[in-house]
Amino acid sequence: MSKLFLIGAGLMGSSLAVALKRAGAFARVVGYDVDAATIARATASGVIDDAAPNLAAGARDCDAVAVAVPPQSIAATVVDVFRALGARSVPVFDLGSVKAPVIDGIVARMGSVPTPFVPCHPLAGRELRGTDAADGALFVGRRVFMTPLSSTSREARDAVAGWWRACGADVQVVGAAEHDAAVAATSHLPHLLSSAYVATLAERVDRLARFAGPGFKDFTRIAGADPELWRQILVANAHNVSADLTALIDVLERVRDGLAAGDEAALADALSRGAEAKGRFRDGGG
Amino acid sequence: MSKLFLIGAGLMGSSLAVALKRAGAFARVVGYDVDAATIARATASGVIDDAAPNLAAGARDCDAVAVAVPPQSIAATVVDVFRALGARSVPVFDLGSVKAPVIDGIVARMGSVPTPFVPCHPLAGRELRGTDAADGALFVGRRVFMTPLSSTSREARDAVAGWWRACGADVQVVGAAEHDAAVAATSHLPHLLSSAYVATLAERVDRLARFAGPGFKDFTRIAGADPELWRQILVANAHNVSADLTALIDVLERVRDGLAAGDEAALADALSRGAEAKGRFRDGGG
Numbered sequence: 001m002s003k004l005f006l007i008g009a010g011l012m013g014s015s016l017a018v019a020l021k022r023a024g025a026f027a028r029v030v031g032y033d034v035d036a037a038t039i040a041r042a043t044a045s046g047v048i049d050d051a052a053p054n055l056a057a058g059a060r061d062c063d064a065v066a067v068a069v070p071p072q073s074i075a076a077t078v079v080d081v082f083r084a085l086g087a088r089s090v091p092v093f094d095l096g097s098v099k100a101p102v103i104d105g106i107v108a109r110m111g112s113v114p115t116p117f118v119p120c121h122p123l124a125g126r127e128l129r130g131t132d133a134a135d136g137a138l139f140v141g142r143r144v145f146m147t148p149l150s151s152t153s154r155e156a157r158d159a160v161a162g163w164w165r166a167c168g169a170d171v172q173v174v175g176a177a178e179h180d181a182a183v184a185a186t187s188h189l190p191h192l193l194s195s196a197y198v199a200t201l202a203e204r205v206d207r208l209a210r211f212a213g214p215g216f217k218d219f220t221r222i223a224g225a226d227p228e229l230w231r232q233i234l235v236a237n238a239h240n241v242s243a244d245l246t247a248l249i250d251v252l253e254r255v256r257d258g259l260a261a262g263d264e265a266a267l268a269d270a271l272s273r274g275a276e277a278k279g280r281f282r283d284g285g286g
Numbered sequence: 287m288s289k290l291f292l293i294g295a296g297l298m299g300s301s302l303a304v305a306l307k308r309a310g311a312f313a314r315v316v317g318y319d320v321d322a323a324t325i326a327r328a329t330a331s332g333v334i335d336d337a338a339p340n341l342a343a344g345a346r347d348c349d350a351v352a353v354a355v356p357p358q359s360i361a362a363t364v365v366d367v368f369r370a371l372g373a374r375s376v377p378v379f380d381l382g383s384v385k386a387p388v389i390d391g392i393v394a395r396m397g398s399v400p401t402p403f404v405p406c407h408p409l410a411g412r413e414l415r416g417t418d419a420a421d422g423a424l425f426v427g428r429r430v431f432m433t434p435l436s437s438t439s440r441e442a443r444d445a446v447a448g449w450w451r452a453c454g455a456d457v458q459v460v461g462a463a464e465h466d467a468a469v470a471a472t473s474h475l476p477h478l479l480s481s482a483y484v485a486t487l488a489e490r491v492d493r494l495a496r497f498a499g500p501g502f503k504d505f506t507r508i509a510g511a512d513p514e515l516w517r518q519i520l521v522a523n524a525h526n527v528s529a530d531l532t533a534l535i536d537v538l539e540r541v542r543d544g545l546a547a548g549d550e551a552a553l554a555d556a557l558s559r560g561a562e563a564k565g566r567f568r569d570g571g572g
Contacts (some may be wrong), residue, residue: 120539123499143496173498182497185487190505194477195560196537200530201471202563209570210429210458211468216567218504219476222566227557234553238545244486245542249535250291251482256531259524261317267520271513276498277488278509282501284495 005062008041013068014134023166042131049116067094071232075105091156097177097238100145114151118160140168147176185239194223287571291348295328299354300420309452309545328417345370357518377442379404385462386521401439404446426454433462470526481510
């Protein structure tokens with residue numbers, strides 16, 4: 001009887017558990033979370049079948065381990081998992097948005113990355129948080145990036161890719177550094193911009209709410225996500241995000257200074273290059 | 287037989303014509319556009335019933351005039367309309383995103399704003415452009431801001447409000463200055479941010495497209511709109527937009543400088559204040 005051990009029963013982990021059970025990839029999901037109330041709710045709602053009292057107990061007899069904990073805890077948790085597994089070789093994968101720091105954190109603690117570990121990043125999410133928002137269709141049609149090392153076991157890699165495909169996802173393999181730089185630009189920077197923008201309106205919400213149309217709603221949807229989760233993501237990928245942020249600030253300053261001087265060239269350039277690039281992203285699926 | 291004269295058969299004007307005809311508010315729509323090809327297409331597709339050879343011919347015998355031209359042309363066009371109407375008192379309204387410059391532009395040319403003129407701004411739009419994208423449901427459930435002056439005729443104001451309601455819109459009356467400052471914050475600044483952000487990715491679209499998920503798509507939807515239209519909107523509202531942009535650049539610089547110095551306080555503050563304000567916008571309908 002195949003058993004998945006899920007560590008972390010937040011939105012992502014809970015949605016994965018529901019999706020994998022529904023697909024028949026595992027017969028049972030045993031869950032562990034540092035927050036006892038979370039794991040109790042996940043058990044009561046049927047998101048997981050059984051609660052493990054601790055990590056070592058959950059790892060016993062399992063056929064795979066999904067590490068769905070916050071970014072800053074992933075590397076240490078993966079190391080704990082491999083220590084609990086001992087000599088057993090079982091596929092272990094995470095769901096973190098930034099990959100190089102996970103790999104580096106494991107190397108720093110263990111000297112190398114265990115071959116059954118497959119770093120993963122599903123490009124999926126919701127405005128809602130926690131196990132109560134679990135959605136078995138969260139990964140349908142979404143991309144999942146896998147950033148295996150050359151030493152990663154082929155068996156583990158194929159097994160993990162198969163589980164993601166069973167959830168309806170499109171699996172793509174990419175290097176960790178390329179992945180982290182790319183999602184800094186396409187995901188982490190927009191998140192910071194949307195949040196920082198809404199933050200500047202905080203004092204005026206009551207007056208401004210009726211002037212917020214569909215464009216505002218779309219532009220600010222991502223600002224509603226968990227701020228502590230996103231703090232950890234942005235800190236983990238700070239190097240890449242800062243480079244893109246500096247380039248953007250530069251454009252914004254040139255637009256503003258141009259407008260102040262009655263020169264619309266920088267504004268016109270940003271608008272036309274933005275519309276042109278958006279068209280090419282749209283053609284490419286973005 | 288009631289007749290609407292539509293000046294400008296782009297997305298907004300064409301959608302208005304379809305919606306008003308569908309609602310039975312007017313029996314006929316006569317259209318004029320500086321671009322002859324546009325008006326030919328609008329006539330062929332049935333968006334308008336007849337093409338006027340020029341503005342004076344269209345204004346003859348009409349019962350209302352909708353001025354749906356680009357922002358920088360609104361004031362001059364409204365003045366031309368009133369000159370063509372002569373002594374006849376007919377409701378005239380525009381659809382511009384920035385109201386004070388329209389009012390000021392009319393005053394500069396005529397000394398005062400004719401009492402049948404009702405400044406309007408429907409908070410609606412689409413990524414698509416032009417008469418071919420006309421959508422009779424574009425205004426259903428959307429807000430339309432009217433910024434009448436104290437001298438504006440009550441009859442014109444009520445008639446125009448009634449037409450917008452016939453299109454399914456929610457009409458709200460507000461002062462022009464308050465309106466322009468509010469939409470700078472909720473609509474014009476996000477548009478500039480989304481465009482400037484995508485512009486910084488222009489060289490990397492081919493590499494980045496597969497990393498663009500649902501969050502990217504929502505955040506950048508508004509960047510796909512007509513850059514020349516938005517250049518005119520942002521220039522018309524530059525004073526208000528610049529003030530909000532400066533506040534935002536300040537936040538972004540503090541976040542970036544903090545990250546470079548290993549200080550996450552500014553980042554954490556932007557994320558938590560952003561998520562909190564977004565929740566209050568959501569409760570208020572934004």
